[in-house]
Amino acid sequence: MSKRTLFTYYSSSSSTPTPPETNARPPKNRRVEFCASDIISDPGLRKPIDEYPFEIRDQVKRAYALRGPTQQPVGFTFPRSWQSGEWRSFQQHWFGTYDLLEYSESKDAAFCFYCYLFFEPGKPDKWGSSVFAKVGIDKWKEALEKFDKHDASHSHCNARLKCDDFMNQRTSVTRKFEKQSKEEYNRYKTRLSSSLDVARFLIQQGDAFRGHDESSTSLNKGTFGEMIDWYKDKVEVVKDAYDKGSKNCQMLSPFIQKDLTKACAEEVTSVIMDEIRGRRFSVLIDESRDVSIKEQMAMVLRFVNDEGKVLERFLGLKHIGKCTSIALKEALVGMISSHKLSMRMIHGQGYDGASNMRGEFNGVQKLVRDQNPYAFYVHCFAHQLQLVVVAVSTSTPAIADFF
Structure with a gap:
């Protein structure tokens, strides 16, 4: 992947109220999205998952899950507070013992990464999953005992399993295609790969993706659509994947183009972080x-x-x-x-x-x-x-x- 600068624009807004004029056409709803830059590192300042719009909750979970526990500061001097007759503080080595932990500098409290993402309100909460997800633990005298009990609790183990299943992409894809033939699965991968190849080329060149008219009868579907057609004419396997594959999963929609662009941008950002x-x-x-x-x-x-x-x-x-x-x-x-x-x-x-x-x-x-x-x-x-x-x-x- 080239390290060329990517300027990827993300739209995020709610639907606009219908104007009062009787003849006015109500504006279209814009697709609400969650970007990597919207991630809040401090767990004490994050908005609960159930407060996000329903249509982007999976995006929020995936964005956080891909990064893992982000707030595990190295070399940070944890503040001390007077508790039970002693000066106590959070300890750095706890991160190595409990991979679930995140530390909030704003609240001087410990949180559970997995329970934040997959805690289910209304379920029995014996060992403080709701506290670890929303409030945080700030009493350090019995912190290790609380961490042990929480780590072994049913609600936490269930949240961790849900996170693993959610991020297991191959399992997810297999479930979607378990009723389909192996040939259809391979066609899907070919369509995805070809769309990604075209997206990467246009990003490297800094060219626009969309066209004014992208319908099948259009004389000019935009650069992305026209390059896919050119790709199909040149490579027989790609043509077969589009012609014989599912008509409802062509990997050509504007939303797919935007998702591919976002994925490429995140890969380039990852390279930049490795450089730093x-x-x-x-x-x-x-x-x-x-x-x-x-x-x-x-x-x-x-x-x-x-x-x-x-x-x-x-x-x-x-x-x-x-x-x-x-x-x-x-x-x-x-x-x-x-x-x-x-x-x-x-x-x-x-x-x-x-x-x-x-x-x-x-x-x-x-x-x-x-x-x-x-x-x-x-x-x-x-x-x-x-x-x-x-x-x-x-x-x-x-x-x-x-x-």
């Missing part, structure tokens, strides 16, 4: 509006690799409700923590000169430095050059008239 491997880095962020007039924040990481070269890697886009310094800082923390990175690893910040970014008292750079005093701020040189060009062009009438 615990190194210090700087963050470069900027906000702007997309074509749908939604505010979004782009983030780039800048670091030095094993060969001593300075690299810049695009990490992703994050839609934000408003461009206040607090909202931008929360989006920054969310994107950093969703990739198992720590704010303490930031050693530099580069933004434009807007007050919400560089403000001395309330800007993003100040809020980040309150959390990490070594994250030094430098005014982005690209933005400085832009200001110089604008100033020069406006100061000379001939140049101003030219532009």
